[in-house]
Amino acid sequence: MAKDDIPRLSHLNRPEKLEDLLKQDRDDDCLSCRIVGGGAFLGLAGYSYLSGQQQLQAQKAAILASKSRFGMRSRSAAITGLSLGLAYLGLYRLFK
Numbered sequence: 001m002a003k004d005d006i007p008r009l010s011h012l013n014r015p016e017k018l019e020d021l022l023k024q025d026r027d028d029d030c031l032s033c034r035i036v037g038g039g040a041f042l043g044l045a046g047y048s049y050l051s052g053q054q055q056l057q058a059q060k061a062a063i064l065a066s067k068s069r070f071g072m073r074s075r076s077a078a079i080t081g082l083s084l085g086l087a088y089l090g091l092y093r094l095f096k
Contacts (some may be wrong), residue, residue: 042086044090045086
């Protein structure tokens with residue numbers, strides 16, 4: 001190993017720039033990886049919405065009888081919000 005190959009201590013103490021790290025990381029993602037990852041998030045969003053609403057309707061009588069502070073509307077909104085968040089992550093994964 002030549003003396004020129006060893007980095008100086010002042011170079012090692014400096015943190016790397018975030019922009020440079022993001023540019024290096026951006027090119028590692030292949031098209032098939034993005035399609036599989038985005039499809040997984042979109043599929044999970046659809047499944048969580050459909051199964052969540054189905055389970056919510058199945059438990060409707062028990063929820064209304066419990067006199068909970070969180071009624072049907074807020075629970076339905078939570079399921080919808082979670083599904084929209086997962087769908088957003090899927091679209092972001094596909095196109096970014």
